[in-house]
Amino acid sequence: MKKVLVAGASGYLGKYVVAELKRRGYWVGAFVRNPEKLNHVGPYLEPAVGNIVDETFVGDVTKPKTLRGICRDIDIVFSSVGITKPSEKASFMDVDYRGNKYLLEEALKEGIEKFIFVSVFNGPKHTYIEVIKAKELFVEELKNPESHTR
Numbered sequence: 001m002k003k004v005l006v007a008g009a010s011g012y013l014g015k016y017v018v019a020e021l022k023r024r025g026y027w028v029g030a031f032v033r034n035p036e037k038l039n040h041v042g043p044y045l046e047p048a049v050g051n052i053v054d055e056t057f058v059g060d061v062t063k064p065k066t067l068r069g070i071c072r073d074i075d076i077v078f079s080s081v082g083i084t085k086p087s088e089k090a091s092f093m094d095v096d097y098r099g100n101k102y103l104l105e106e107a108l109k110e111g112i113e114k115f116i117f118v119s120v121f122n123g124p125k126h127t128y129i130e131v132i133k134a135k136e137l138f139v140e141e142l143k144n145p146e147s148h149t150r
Helices: 012-023 035-039 092-109 130-143
Strands: 003-007 027-032 055-058 076-079 114-117
Touching: 003 012, 012 027, 027 035, 035 055, 076 092, 092 114, 092 130, 114 130
Parallel strands: 003 027, 003 076, 027 055, 076 114
Antiparallel strands: none
């Protein structure tokens, strides 16, 4: 059985991905900052998935130390990590770019088979928008294997 880590599992897309992966028979780990969010239906009716995940990992992608070991024995990482608005604590570059990069580096250390990242439709055409720019910078990292540290 393939093991999938869903990063951003408490967000809108993440919850639906967790539910679908479980429906298809995968082992699913949920990586979140706040595990309580997994247990509640979201504001746009995204499902509560806390009772179906196989394991919950708590951390913060902006703090690489909290990522250590989360990809051990994982086959696939799916990341929908991102923020909808910046704060004093975290910018789009901190989360959508650097946070995903830290997650990728951790996944590569563990030799994962596949890393899946969700940006936005037509992202390259809209990099003048700060959040999309950060996401698309990470997409460029994924396209350039030489830039990945192992």
